Amino acid sequence: MSVDLSKVASTNSTTPATTKGAQRAGAIATWADERLGLGSMMKKNIRKVFPDHWSFMLGEIALWSFVVVLLTGVFLTLWFDPSMSEVQYNGAYDPLRGVHMSSAYASALDISFDVRGGLLMRQMHHWGAMIFIASMMIHMLRVFLTGAFRKPRELNWIIGCLLLLLGTIEGFTGYSLPDDLLSGTGVRAADGFMKASPVVGTYMSFFLFGGEFPGDAIIPRFYAMHILLIPGLLLALVAAHMLLLVYHKHTQWAGPGRTEENVVGYPMLPVYAAKAGGFFFIVFGVIATMGGLFSINAVWKYGPYDPSKVTAGSQPDWYMGWPDGLLRIIPAWETHIWGVTLSWNIMIPILVMPPLMLMILMALPFIESWITGDKREHHLLQRPRNAPTRTAIMASLMTFYGLAWAAGGNDIIAIKLHLSINEITYFMRGAVFIGPAIAFYITRRWCISLQRHDEEKLLHGYESGVLVRSAEGAYAEKHLPLPQGKAYALTARDDDPRPETDEEIEASGATGRELRVRKLRAKLARLFFADNVQKPTAEELHEAQHHAEHELHELESQIAAGPNRHGPADH
Numbered sequence: 001m002s003v004d005l006s007k008v009a010s011t012n013s014t015t016p017a018t019t020k021g022a023q024r025a026g027a028i029a030t031w032a033d034e035r036l037g038l039g040s041m042m043k044k045n046i047r048k049v050f051p052d053h054w055s056f057m058l059g060e061i062a063l064w065s066f067v068v069v070l071l072t073g074v075f076l077t078l079w080f081d082p083s084m085s086e087v088q089y090n091g092a093y094d095p096l097r098g099v100h101m102s103s104a105y106a107s108a109l110d111i112s113f114d115v116r117g118g119l120l121m122r123q124m125h126h127w128g129a130m131i132f133i134a135s136m137m138i139h140m141l142r143v144f145l146t147g148a149f150r151k152p153r154e155l156n157w158i159i160g161c162l163l164l165l166l167g168t169i170e171g172f173t174g175y176s177l178p179d180d181l182l183s184g185t186g187v188r189a190a191d192g193f194m195k196a197s198p199v200v201g202t203y204m205s206f207f208l209f210g211g212e213f214p215g216d217a218i219i220p221r222f223y224a225m226h227i228l229l230i231p232g233l234l235l236a237l238v239a240a241h242m243l244l245l246v247y248h249k250h251t252q253w254a255g256p257g258r259t260e261e262n263v264v265g266y267p268m269l270p271v272y273a274a275k276a277g278g279f280f281f282i283v284f285g286v287i288a289t290m291g292g293l294f295s296i297n298a299v300w301k302y303g304p305y306d307p308s309k310v311t312a313g314s315q316p317d318w319y320m321g322w323p324d325g326l327l328r329i330i331p332a333w334e335t336h337i338w339g340v341t342l343s344w345n346i347m348i349p350i351l352v353m354p355p356l357m358l359m360i361l362m363a364l365p366f367i368e369s370w371i372t373g374d375k376r377e378h379h380l381l382q383r384p385r386n387a388p389t390r391t392a393i394m395a396s397l398m399t400f401y402g403l404a405w406a407a408g409g410n411d412i413i414a415i416k417l418h419l420s421i422n423e424i425t426y427f428m429r430g431a432v433f434i435g436p437a438i439a440f441y442i443t444r445r446w447c448i449s450l451q452r453h454d455e456e457k458l459l460h461g462y463e464s465g466v467l468v469r470s471a472e473g474a475y476a477e478k479h480l481p482l483p484q485g486k487a488y489a490l491t492a493r494d495d496d497p498r499p500e501t502d503e504e505i506e507a508s509g510a511t512g513r514e515l516r517v518r519k520l521r522a523k524l525a526r527l528f529f530a531d532n533v534q535k536p537t538a539e540e541l542h543e544a545q546h547h548a549e550h551e552l553h554e555l556e557s558q559i560a561a562g563p564n565r566h567g568p569a570d571h
């Protein structure tokens with residue numbers, strides 16, 4: 001519909017202002033729609049339905065903390081000076097007055113002490129970064145443990161993994177910017193790691209630092225990466241992540257009325273937009289409170305970076321802790337060939353393990369679908385217990401991560417618990433292998449027990465807490481049938497596919513490589529699904545319901561008959 005602006009302009013001046021305003025807004029909207037087609041796009045998406053569950057909040061925390069970090073980061077760029085040229089500090093922080101330092105460090109001190117609201121912004125930026133990375137990781141766990149990465153969402157899973165990688169690099173470059181003794185020690189470690197790469201190591205270091213470490217180029221280079229390159233990539237990937245989310249539609253938990261074909265939830269406008277928009281302010285408020293109350297990275301504590309000094313207090317941000325832990329516990333393995341030293345003790349924990357973990361994470365959806373042969377689309381989420389092997393794999397990865405991370409604090413553990421650091425190191429060397437295996441076993445059995453518990457509830461009802469005394473004086477707890485909605489949700493899952501048997505594969509005429517691959521795959525599938533409890537059949541449920549109704553009827557008549565006057569307790 002187009003609106004004639006001349007008519008709008010000549011309308012009677014007694015027309016209420018709101019009508020005039022609405023007409024004007026309508027005209028602007030039409031103008032924009034005719035050029036951008038936004039109206040039709042909005043119409044399609046405004047009623048888009050978003051399912052609701054508390055765990056879907058985790059991705060939103062990642063999103064909103066990212067926005068907070070972007071906003072506070074822009075504020076910091078106004079005052080931060082990414083230069084390594086030497087200046088004499090003359091700001092408000094007395095203990096460092098007169099000390100020679102880089103302009104970068106001096107400006108970080110100025111932001112902390114002289115710029116109004118500067119310290120709050122620095123601390124909000126840092127706490128925001130912590131929450132950003134932590135929420136990303138927990139969001140990833142939720143996506144994995146509920147099977148939300150399955151077809152058609154594998155690409156969004158890969159984008160997520162890249163976001164995690166970029167977020168970590170962004171955090172490292174940011175942490176390096178203030179150029180204090182802590183951040184310089186981190187950069188120095190990075191230089192050492194690079195130099196441990198055979199053949200290309202020294203070239204890489206020369207290339208990054210623009211010559212010998214530390215040089216005077218690293219801060220401006222990290223700065224360009226930190227405020228331009230990586231945020232640009234992050235923004236593009238977050239946008240792609242969200243577009244794919246809208247395109248695939250969000251997954252949902254099983255429940256009455258929810259199927260693989262529909263989406264049940266709140267429309268984007270007004271409900272979801274209001275909820276999500278409001279949630280931004282909650283995340284903002286929490287980060288602002290943390291930034292206001294809790295000190296983080298007090299850059300004035302250790303003074304400017306000086307390559308001749310190291311600080312014992314140097315610790316990377318927590319998300320860098322796990323490779324650091326592996327570095328601390330690995331034996332001093334080195335090989336010397338042709339006058340070159342291969343430092344396995346650095347290459348394995350730093351250059352091999354993090355990329356390997358990332359590749360494993362990225363490959364998990366594809367490995368699972370190859371093993372299970374499942375090529376169907378999934379929009380209903382799975383409870384972690386219903387995919388015990390998957391859940392157990394993540395539990396063992398998390399255990400490995402947690403132990404490696406704890407090893408990164410071996411000095412702190414030794415001091416606080418009065419233990420020998422060598423003993424902790426020996427313990428951790430074993431634990432990083434044995435711990436994940438134990439976690440795998442326990443988690444798998446635990447999930448299967450929970451599946452059995454679900455089956456028990458479906459067939460025999462839940463424990464009602466109603467105790468009944470029989471004529472003989474025995475007490476029994478009555479089990480009542482589950483409410484229908486709950487029973488529906490518990491049974492809204494597919495049975496596991498039955499893997500091929502070796503005989504079937506051989507009978508199919510497969511030979512050579514195909515035979516071997518299919519046998520391997522079937523074997524892995526059997527292991528993957530082993531001991532899983534399938535949901536009860538319709539007949540079993542029917543019979544159970546019949547039985548439950550009978551019991552309920554009996555219970556009601558017992559209650560109606562009143563207290564048992566002839567029970568043994570009265571004698």
Ligand code: HEM
Nearest residue numbers: 056059060062063140148153156157160161163164250251
């Ligand atoms: C910058 C970081 C990230 C942001 C801002 C972000 C944001 C979101 C949001 C808001 C959702 C919808 C709500 C929800 O399900 O929680 C979502 C879904 C999703 N995210 Fe992320 N995410 C990020 C990182 C990751 C990571 C690290 C992974 C996995 C490695 C991942 C994989 C997914 C997948 C597969 C979905 C679809 C889930 C479904 O439909 O159930 N995301 N993301």
Ligand code: HEM
Nearest residue numbers: 070073074076077080108126129171174175177227231297
């Ligand atoms: C996900 C994105 C980001 C993460 C994880 C991140 C992380 C960090 C961290 C940990 C620091 C050290 C803070 C401190 O001194 O305590 C930092 C510093 C800084 N960041 Fe970011 N940042 C991000 C995005 C941005 C963006 C988008 C900008 C600018 C547009 C920015 C600008 C800065 C500046 C100027 C500093 C140095 C100021 C200072 O340390 O006092 N950051 N960042």
